[in-house]
Amino acid sequence: MSLSRRQLLAILGGGAGAIAATSAGALGAWASVALQGTPDGPARLGKVLRSKNGELRVQLTVKPGTAMVDGSAVSGLSTYNSEFPAPTLVVRPGDHMRIRLVNNGSTTTNLHFHGMHVSPKGHQDNVFIEVDPGEAHEYDVKIPQDHPGGLFWYHPHHHSESGPQVWSGLSGLIIVEGGAALLPQIQGLRRHTIALREGGLSPDGSWADYEELSTDDTQLYVNGMLNPRVSIRPGETQFWQIGNIGVATYYALSLEDHEFTVVEEDGTMVWRSWQTETLIMPPGKRYGVLVTARRGQGTVYLRQLGYNQGKAVWPARPLMRMRITGEQDRPVSVPTHLAEPPSWLTGPVAKRRVLTLSQNLVNGSPQFYIDGMIFDELTFKDVIQVRLGTTEEWVIRNASSTMAGAPANEEHPFHIHVNDFVVVERGDWNPLTNEISNRRPAPLRSYSDTATIPWNTYMRFRTNFSDFVGRSVYHCHLLYHEDHGMMGVFDIVDAKGQGAGPGQHLPSHH
Ligand SMILES: [Cu+2]
Incomplete structure (x- = not known):
């Protein structure tokens, strides 16, 4: 698929500045993203499973087959509970995560709770557990009462199968309530939780095999969608928690004409907040940031600026649109000093x-x-x-x-x-x-x-x-x-x- 910049602008209805792609390669990639994506869908988080009365009691079933990806049924995935991306787990410090993992897949699997400060033994965050095809395992992970609040994630961690399993759909976010989200300045803000992960389709329309796609052909999904949108009022400050729950993509994230104020890193409130125009996010990385809409009305893009990891060169891509609309709001800021280092x-x-x-x-x-x-x-x-x-x-x-x-x-x-x-x-x-x-x-x-x-x-x-x-x-x-x-x-x-x-x-x- 190849489109001229003019054709592309016509399709997208984008004005000057809507596309800042700098090379023909990046523009080509953008074209396929734009045409496959559901136009104008909101960046919804998808299925959320929340703890109740101190426990999160859920079943996660590894299901090979078809799931909805960006509004279309796609075969060849392997997902938890047919959800892409996997359900977001919302828990509190002090909770038990009682998760029954049922493996209906064809390879051995298990669960890892990335970034969480929990026991690595027994039925907890024990990566040596092996759940063979056709078997199930009952996890019971005790989250300490003083566990930090923030964004974490879960995925299989069985050695030699981690990459193919996560690629096929098996990764999801965990939100531990508390942390920066509870700061008085942040508590009342509108929030967005953003799961970044890669994927893509084979020519026959099924989910591509692991390692099948080039970096140019790999799609970058935001909460399982291509190029969805969020809305913000002029001057409004929002709290975004962003996690890279993919297998290989490095992101250099930037929000056109805006900067990020980092208040949370890897699931923990930072001790000193800082401003940056670019968030570097290798696989596994999470940031919690404040975003304040600077312009009047209009649309700006959250972008992958592109990243050269050495072996893999990830091309520039738009990821998500931020539509600035509505009445003027008053920005919120946080102090630089938020907590003491240990x-x-x-x-x-x-x-x-x-x-x-x-x-x-x-x-x-x-x-x-x-x-x-x-x-x-x-x-x-x-x-x-x-x-x-x-x-x-x-x-x-x-x-x-x-x-x-x-x-x-x-x-x-x-x-x-x-x-x-x-x-x-x-x-x-x-x-x-x-x-x-x-x-x-x-x-x-x-x-x-x-x-x-x-x-x-x-x-x-x-x-x-x-x-x-x-x-x-x-x-x-x-x-x-x-x-x-x-x-x-x-x-x-x-x-x-x-x-x-x-x-x-x-x-x-x-
Ligand atoms: Cu490495």
């Missing part, structure tokens, strides 16, 4: 570690390593043991270009389960000479659970292993990389050395 951040560090991310081709197939190891071959001596209640400092460095047999520069979004981290420094690192340069202290303003590491750079973070013992994982959140090895295991142990529980086997034990 005291452990400047306290003693019990242990420092360095982890190196790399990749290579082995007999023609890509493998991804942490410290030269792939996940499938980990033995007990490779498991990092950390002590409950202590603070550690980790340096994660990305050597993907030089430790590989062939040049392969790629960014990797690092993610760790159970406890958030605080990035304290970034810098350049030359894997050949081991030389560090361009050290940049990070602004200490928020927690993260997912952060990208460009090639030939490092990220230094501090983390405190609080409240929970047990075995869990850290990994690259490009799910293809995780499925092909870039995942490590750590045990949080108490003073007696107790940590991992029954059913938390290493992969090499199978």
Whole structure:
């Protein structure tokens, strides 16, 4: 499909400035998005499942088959409960999430509650659980009373199947009530919850296979819709929570002529708010932002500006329209200082570690390593043991270009389960000479659970292993990389050395 800019403008009825695509490639992609999308649909969140009386009691059934995508029935998906995207779970601190996961799919699956500070053992956020086809599992995840409020998400985490399963439709948002949303300035604002995820159709109209589509042909859905709209009054401030719950797409998000005020990152209210024109969002990343409509009447676009991740180049796209309409409203602002950083951040560090991310081709197939190891071959001596209640400092460095047999520069979004981290420094690192340069202290303003590491750079973070013992994982959140090895295991142990529980086997034990 190829359209001239003039034809495109005619179809869209867009005026000058409605399209700021800078290349023919981006314009071509925009054309297919615009023509497939339902025109003018509101950016509705879809199915919401809410906790009651302290518990969220739901069944999530992995269902291969047809689901509604952007107003059309599409076959070849695999969804939870035939919903695309998956239902949004709304819970409160102190709740139990009692989720019956029924696997009617053809591959082994399980559930991970991304970013949540809950136990990694038993029937909770235990990624070593295996729910085979035809089986079911009862999860019972206890959310602590002091759990942060914000945006989280859930998806399957069975090694080697995570990418294909999430691609096929299995990912959804979790809103934990509280946090920045309860600030007096924000409480009364209109809210939008925005799930970003990629996908697309095969020529026959069914959902494309995993890894089938080029980045140019991949569609970027907002709450399962292409190019939906939100409305805002001139001068009005809204609270948007945005999550990237896809498998591979990096977003550089921008809202034409507007800026974002960040008040929440990775499910937690920030300590210091900040303004930015662009939100960089690798897979797994979430931000909560304030948006104030600056113009009078008119439409502006939330855009993917495009992103070069190294291997994948994501083209520029419009994602969502913001229609500024109605009576003038009064903007709301929040103070810069919102909360105190945790005291452990400047306290003693019990242990420092360095982890190196790399990749290579082995007999023609890509493998991804942490410290030269792939996940499938980990033995007990490779498991990092950390002590409950202590603070550690980790340096994660990305050597993907030089430790590989062939040049392969790629960014990797690092993610760790159970406890958030605080990035304290970034810098350049030359894997050949081991030389560090361009050290940049990070602004200490928020927690993260997912952060990208460009090639030939490092990220230094501090983390405190609080409240929970047990075995869990850290990994690259490009799910293809995780499925092909870039995942490590750590045990949080108490003073007696107790940590991992029954059913938390290493992969090499199978
Ligand atoms: Cu990676």
